[in-house]
Amino acid sequence: MICLTGDIHHTSLETNEQRFVESGDSEVKIACRFLKIIEKYGLKVTFYVTGKTFDEEWENLKLITDSNLVEIGGHTYGGLPLGNFSKILHKIIGRCPPSHSPTYGSYFQQKRDIKRMIELAEKKTAWKIISWRSHGYIHDENTYSILAQMGIKMISDEISSKKIFPEKIKEGLISHPINTIPDHDHLYHAHRDGEFVRKAKIAGYGRDDFGSDSHSIEIWGEMVQKQVVEIEEKEGLATILMHPICMYTADKFKTAERLLEFISQYKTILAKEIMWRIK
Numbered sequence: 182m183i184c185l186t187g188d189i190h191h192t193s194l195e196t197n198e199q200r201f202v203e204s205g206d207s208e209v210k211i212a213c214r215f216l217k218i219i220e221k222y223g224l225k226v227t228f229y230v231t232g233k234t235f236d237e238e239w240e241n242l243k244l245i246t247d248s249n250l251v252e253i254g255g256h257t258y259g260g261l262p263l264g265n266f267s268k269i270l271h272k273i274i275g276r277c278p279p280s281h282s283p284t285y286g287s288y289f290q291q292k293r294d295i296k297r298m299i300e301l302a303e304k305k306t307a308w309k310i311i312s313w314r315s316h317g318y319i320h321d322e323n324t325y326s327i328l329a330q331m332g333i334k335m336i337s338d339e340i341s342s343k344k345i346f347p348e349k350i351k352e353g354l355i356s357h358p359i360n361t362i363p364d365h366d367h368l369y370h371a372h373r374d375g376e377f378v379r380k381a382k383i384a385g386y387g388r389d390d391f392g393s394d395s396h397s398i399e400i401w402g403e404m405v406q407k408q409v410v411e412i413e414e415k416e417g418l419a420t421i422l423m424h425p426i427c428m429y430t431a432d433k434f435k436t437a438e439r440l441l442e443f444i445s446q447y448k449t450i451l452a453k454e455i456m457w458r459i460k
C-alpha cells in the first residue's frame with residue numbers, strides 16, 4: 182500500500198526553489214499540473230498545504246481541493262518564514278539562507294498558527310482537516326499535543342528508512358513516517374547544485390535517515406521504486422514524498438510521470454484512510 186504525499190507552499194513565502202519558477206507560474210499551478218498526471222493514473226494523494234496558500238491563492242488551490250482523489254493536510258499557516266536578521270546573517274557568512282526558521286516558536290505561537298491553518302482550510306474546503314506535516318518537519322515537544330487537541334489524528338514528520346508500518350505515538354496521533362528517500366534534500370535540482378549540496382553537507386543540513394547524499398532525479402526515482410518494492414513485499418505502508426515543485430524544477434515531471442505509472446500497479450491510500458486501518 183502506498184501513501185503518496187506532497188507539500189505545497191504559498192508564493193509569498195519566497196522559498197529558494199520558487200526563484201526557479203517562471204514568472205506567472207506558481208507552486209499551486211505546478212501542483213495542478215502534477216495532479217493531472219496523478220489523476221491520469223487514478224492515484225490518491227495527500228497534499229500538505231500552507232494556510233497562507235488558502236488566503237492568497239485560493240482561486241488556483243480550489244482546483245486541487247475539488248478533486249476526489251485529494252486529501253488536504255495542514256502544513257503550518259505561515260510556513261515558518263525566516264526573519265530578515267537571519268537572512269542577512271546567512272548572506273554575510275556566504276551561505277544560501279534555509280527556506281524556513283529552525284523552530285516553530287513558543288507554545289502560544291504554535292497554537293495560534295495551527296488553529297489558524299485548520300480553521301481556514303476547513304472553512305474553504307468544508308472538509309475536516311485531520312492530517313498534518315510540519316513545513317521542514319519542524320516540531321518540538323509541544324507541537325504534537327497541540328495538534329491532538331486541535332483534532333489532528335495523522336502525522337507524517339518522521340523520516341525513517343526502517344519503519345514500514347504506521348505507529349501510534351504518545352500524544353495519541355498516528356505517525357506514518359516518510360520511508361522512501363525524500364525528494365527535496367536528496368535531489369540535485371533548482372538551487373541545489375553541486376556547490377550548494379557541498380556546503381549543506383558541511384553545515385549538516387538535510388541529513389536524515391537516508392544519509393546526506395544527493396542524486397540526479399533519475400537515480401532518485403529508481404531508488405524510490407526499489408524501496409517501494411521492498412516495503413510492498415513485507416506488506417507495509419510506503420509513504421512517498423514528491424513535492425510538485427521539486428518534480429517540476431528537476432526535469433519537468435519526466436521522472437515523476439515514470440514513478441507515478443510504476444506506483445499505479447499498487448493500491449494508494451490517503452493519510453486519513455490509514456487511521457481506519459489501525460486497530
Ligand SMILES: [Zn+2]
Binds near residue numbers: 188189190256316317
Ligand atoms: Zn514545506
Ligand SMILES: [Zn+2]
Binds near residue numbers: 198426427
Ligand atoms: Zn525541491
